[in-house]
Amino acid sequence: MTDQEATQQETTGQEYFDHLIEQDSRVEPRDWMPEAYRKTLTRQVSQHAHSEIIGMQPEANWITRAPSLKRKAILMAKVQDEAGHGLYLYSAAETLGTPRDVLNQQLLDGKAKYSSIFNYPARTWADIGAIGWLVDGAAICNQVPLCRASYGPYGRAMVRICKEESFHQRQGWEILYELSNGTPEQKQMAQDAVNRFYGPALQMFGPPDADSPHSQQSMDWKIKRFSNDDLRQRFVDMIVPQVEALGLTLPDPDLKWNEDRGHYDYGELDWEEFFAVIKGQGPCNRQRMQRRREAHREGAWVREAAAAYAEKTSQTAASALIGA
Numbered sequence: 001m002t003d004q005e006a007t008q009q010e011t012t013g014q015e016y017f018d019h020l021i022e023q024d025s026r027v028e029p030r031d032w033m034p035e036a037y038r039k040t041l042t043r044q045v046s047q048h049a050h051s052e053i054i055g056m057q058p059e060a061n062w063i064t065r066a067p068s069l070k071r072k073a074i075l076m077a078k079v080q081d082e083a084g085h086g087l088y089l090y091s092a093a094e095t096l097g098t099p100r101d102v103l104n105q106q107l108l109d110g111k112a113k114y115s116s117i118f119n120y121p122a123r124t125w126a127d128i129g130a131i132g133w134l135v136d137g138a139a140i141c142n143q144v145p146l147c148r149a150s151y152g153p154y155g156r157a158m159v160r161i162c163k164e165e166s167f168h169q170r171q172g173w174e175i176l177y178e179l180s181n182g183t184p185e186q187k188q189m190a191q192d193a194v195n196r197f198y199g200p201a202l203q204m205f206g207p208p209d210a211d212s213p214h215s216q217q218s219m220d221w222k223i224k225r226f227s228n229d230d231l232r233q234r235f236v237d238m239i240v241p242q243v244e245a246l247g248l249t250l251p252d253p254d255l256k257w258n259e260d261r262g263h264y265d266y267g268e269l270d271w272e273e274f275f276a277v278i279k280g281q282g283p284c285n286r287q288r289m290q291r292r293r294e295a296h297r298e299g300a301w302v303r304e305a306a307a308a309y310a311e312k313t314s315q316t317a318a319s320a321l322i323g324a
């Protein structure tokens with residue numbers, strides 16, 4: 001292809017891409033797309049996948065200690081769902097051209113981010129309730145608009161994920177509801193979990209808009225539909241009546257209804273802590289990565305067996321074709 005032909009192809013590609021975005025249509029893997037669009041999606045979708053996989057750890061830690069067989073079965077199903085979400089998302093990310101083992105290696109090398117929230121410990125059974133209610137609740141708030149993301153494979157993966165997240169949130173709510181209607185000690189345990197997870201859950205939406213380098217471009221490309229602060233506000237407005245129904249409180253003295261804005265005002269979050277956590281200095285960053293690397297090492301034989309099986313079946317298929 002000559003330089004002129006390449007430029008022509010790029011111009012046509014850009015025009016078609018702009019048209020798809022303007023029409024609120026979907027960009028599919030084989031469509032031409034700007035390199036920066038591919039890069040930001042690969043970044044966001046793979047970080048999202050890593051979050052689902054690392055996010056299994058705080059809850060998996062409670063499977064053996066869940067207070068009943070029923071709770072154990074529900075928690076096990078939830079943790080398995082998170083693994084499934086990771087797989088859908090890695091598949092969606094791969095359609096952008098970077099193989100999954102490369103993405104995974106970026107995580108193992110500590111070069112790729114995953115959600116700040118999973119660097120906090122799950123200390124008590126009530127924390128499992130708070131994770132379901134607040135963390136999955138924030139995830140739903142953030143992810144429902146992503147079902148309309150302009151990139152087809154990502155948006156379609158999100159539809160399925162959001163359905164499962166709704167079940168996750170309900171199971172968390174139910175744990176907290178039961179504890180807050182239990183003994184005074186149980187209620188206190190629920191309150192303590194909400195106190196610890198409230199701030200970090202609000203930080204899941206990302207830095208304030210003024211400090212969010214990717215938001216505007218991602219909104220222009222219709223990957224993100226709302227800014228970080230808009231989604232955070234939506235989440236606060238949603239959980240205030242819910243916490244009242246639980247009979248608990250949110251640990252924010254500045255939280256109050258603002259008649260003029262038609263929203264709840266809430267206090268400043270600890271952004272210093274947030275940036276420290278995403279730089280690797282949270283309470284559990286080291287432990288989470290150590291466990292992930294161990295699990296990857298322990299899974300080597302599974303990957304080798306799967307590769308050998310794939311090789312064998314492709315040889316059998318090739319011989320059948322030659323024989324035919």
Ligand code: FAQ
Nearest residue numbers: 048051052055114115116139203204205206212213214215
């Ligand atoms: N943690 O310019 P922005 C779940 C980074 S839900 C760590 O605002 P963007 C379900 C950001 O990557 C959790 N890093 O970036 C579950 C960027 O760094 P970079 C996962 C964060 O992308 C529940 C820099 O800060 N959900 O797993 C965080 O426009 C229970 C500047 O930020 C998703 O990933 C953070 N909280 O907006 C599983 C949703 N926030 O890459 C198990 C999809 C920001 O330049 C159990 N992702 N950063 O080095 C998104 O919606 C977006 O990527 C945001 C960030 C909103 C997270």
